[in-house]
Amino acid sequence: MGGSGHAHDEHKHDVTSPRLVAKQTSNLGMDAFVTAIDDGHAPQDNEHEWNISGDEGAIDFEGDSHSTHVNLRGLERDSAQVTLAEATIQMPIMETMPLSVISPIAHAPLQVVQNSPDIFQPTLPNIGTLTTDCTNKKHKRSASMSSHDDSNQCPICLEPWSSSGSHRVVSIKCGHLFGQNCIEKWFAKGKKDKTAKCPECNLVGYQKDIRFIWTKNIVAVDTSELESVRQDLREEQSARREVEKEKAKLQLAFKMGESQMLKMEREIKNLRIMNSTLLLQIEAYRAKSGITTAKRYVFNNLVAISAELQAARVMSFNPHHEMLIVSNGHGLLKISLRELSSQEYATIHCKPIRDAQCCPDGSGLLLTTSFDRTLKLTSTVRSNSTVQCFNLENPGWSCCWNNDNPQYMFCGLANDTVLMFDIRQTKAPVTRLQDHDKTGGKPLHSLIYIPRSDKSNASGLLAANFDHVFLWESNSNGESFSSGLQGNAEKARCTVFDMQIPAATCYSVSHDPMTQQVLGSFRGTSFTKHVVSALNITDGLPTLHAMRIQSGTGGQKTLARTQIFSRREQAGTASHIKTYVCAGKEDCCSLVIWGPDGEMQELENRVEWPKESVIDVQRCIQSNGKDMIAGLTERHVRLYTYE
Structure with a gap:
């Protein structure tokens, strides 16, 4: 292009017209960039800057060699674009022509491209298809607004708002x-068209709805x-309150059930006392009447x-809790x-258990x-739960247990040594009892504490291994080993009993506290013998x-246990104590009871039962x-009842 602004009518298109880069103007309430680019005939390094000015109806472009006036008429805005329905470009070198679209999107410049010597065709950068159709106004405006989600900018002009x-x-x-002036202009324009709506949500609004926000910064x-x-x-707190209510109900029900259980236990105890009294009365009546009935274990x-x-090995009975x-x-x-279906298992050791004894004081300790x-x-x-654990050598x-003082316990080891422990001291045993010259040094398979009684002055610790049966005596005052022999094994006296059976080894020893009698069981190759002896001084x-x-009859391969017990029996008007021996019979897998008068009862052994020998007995x-x-x-x- 050539010429100046005062010779518009005479000037024609000049191929040496420069590329003109427009500055920014915001007089129209929007960012506008306009660039004039030649058709490629002019040198690329020849660039000149245009000055832009204008008002709401037109834009003026003034350069070194050209001046252009853009007249904007029928300006329309919607949510996505501004359409210049009848805008014209007035230039001295070209005829009047329609201007298609000018976009208000920030930093999206309008390009006026010189396509011919006489006509400039304004186009938009590659930002998608734009149209003057007003049917999609709402959708386009919302898309534009959503792209500028900034809490510090006015969504109409995209300029930061202020606090004043x-x-x-x-x-x-x-x-x-x-921004105040933006929304007021928006409502003013909408009032004329009777379509004043919120630019964001299209809710109908009025000038009176505008309220100031007193803040320095909004984020x-x-x-x-x-x-x-x-x-x-809130939901967790509500659920917790419900759980607390349920817990309170359950606690109340538990206390009521516990109270009812205690009441029933007292009633059961009273009934058992009454039952025992009635049984004694029946026995007395039978004795008085001369009625005798033979009883046996069934x-x-x-x-x-x-x-x-080989899962089971030993057993013990707790009479206080049955x-x-x-x-x-x-x-x-x-x-x-009381209820055989009530069973409970607990793991105690990491290897098979060799012996178990219930505490005699009824505390429930094992x-x-x-x-x-x-x-x-x-x-x-x-x-x-395990209360205490003592390590053994x-x-x-x-x-x-020490029946005189349950705070003390004894343990027989595999090297024929007896250790006494105090439940109040867990570090080490308080007494060690051993005399290998007398006892032989073999494992102690039986260990029984014999308290001092009126029937026998002998008391102490009865022990047995495969070769000998012997007694570790307590001191002369009848006190426990803990006071007279603590830490000093020399003061303990070991007495070996001469009750060995030729060609047999001892495999079990038991004691009857009612009669102070001792049972020693011996086994040979093809026989077993059970020796009943009286313990005296x-x-x-x-x-x-x-x-x-x-x-x-027959031998005994397993290391089983036998038991001796006594029972007071009524014979006419007189009563006397009878002592019985109970032992397993390995050759026929049965249980046998011998009486003092030579009577013998072999307890029932059904054919359908597994062929398992009896390895322990408890009355x-x-x-x-x-x-x-x-x-x-x-x-x-196997459970048998005396009837």
Whole structure:
């Protein structure tokens, strides 16, 4: 292009016209960039800047060699664009022509491209298809607004609002924020067209709805996550209140049930006392009338212990809670004789249990020892937790309580040593008892504490290994080993009894506290013998005097246990005490009871039962006077009732 602004009518298109870059103007309330680009014939390094001015109806472009006037008529705005329906470009070198579209999008410059010597065709950069059709105005405006989600900018002019002045931040009744002069102009224009609506949500609004926002800075904070957390907290608090209510109800029900249980236990105790009284009265009446009935042990029940072979080994009876405790592998199985279906298992040791003894004071403590070289105290009443654990220098084979003072316990080891422990001291044993020259140094399979009584002055710790039966005596005052012999094994006297059977080894020893009689069981290659002896003091030394010997058929391979017990029986008007021996018969897998008068009863052994020999025997006297014999096999407990 050539020429100046005063010779518009005479000047024609000049191929040397430069590329003209327009400056920015905001007089129209929007950002406008206009660039004139030649058709490529002019040198690319020849660039000149245009000055832009104008008002709401026209834009003037003035350059070094050209001047252009753009007349804007029928200006229309919607949500996405401004359409110049009848805008014309007036230039001295070209005819009047329509201007298609000028976009209000920020930083989207209008390009006026020189396509021919006489005509300039204004176009838009590559920002998508734009149209003058007004049917999509709402959709385009919302898309434009959503692209400028800035809490510090007016969504109409996209300029930062202020806290004072004409462009201060205000709100309308729908809650959206704008610059004051922008929304007032918007409503003023809408009032003329009767379409005053919020630029954001299209809610109808009026000038009177404008409210000032008194703030220095507005930043929109996303609180949706916080509200969600608060809602979760409210729900959690509500659920917790419901749980607390349910807990209170359950606690109340538990206390009521516990009170009812205590009441029923008292009633059961009274009924048992009444039952015992009635039984005594019946026995007295029978004796007075000369009525005699022969009683014997009859089969009551068969309780399964485990499906594995050699699972059970020993058992103990707790008379205070009427509970039978059976070793089962590394743990114990508790069986209530009141309700045989009530059973509970607890793991105690990490190796098979070798012996178990219930505490005589009724506290529910159980003393166990195992091949894992530990001696443990376990609570069997309210829980199955281990109360104390004592480490042993050798595997434990047997254990027992001190009946005179249950705070002390004894444990027989595999090296023929007896250790005494104090429940109040867990570091080490308080007494060590050993005399290998007398006892032979073999494992102690039986250990029984004999308290001092009126029937016998002999008291102490009765022990047995495979070769000998011997007694560790307490001091002359009858006190426990803890006071007279603590830490000093030389003061303890060991007496070995001469009750060995030729060609036989001892495999079990038991004691009857009612008669102070001792049972020693011996096994040979093809026989078993059970020797009943009386424990006395002769010339100041404890002695065992053999009273009778009960012989069993066949040998005994397993290291089983036998038991001696006494029972007061009525014969006419007189009553006397009879002592019985109970032992397993391995060749026929049965249980045999021998009486003092040579009578023998072989307890029922049904054909359908597994062929398992009896390895332990316990006599169980319940609080109602019910007399039972429990025979333990590898996988079952046989229960017999005296009727």
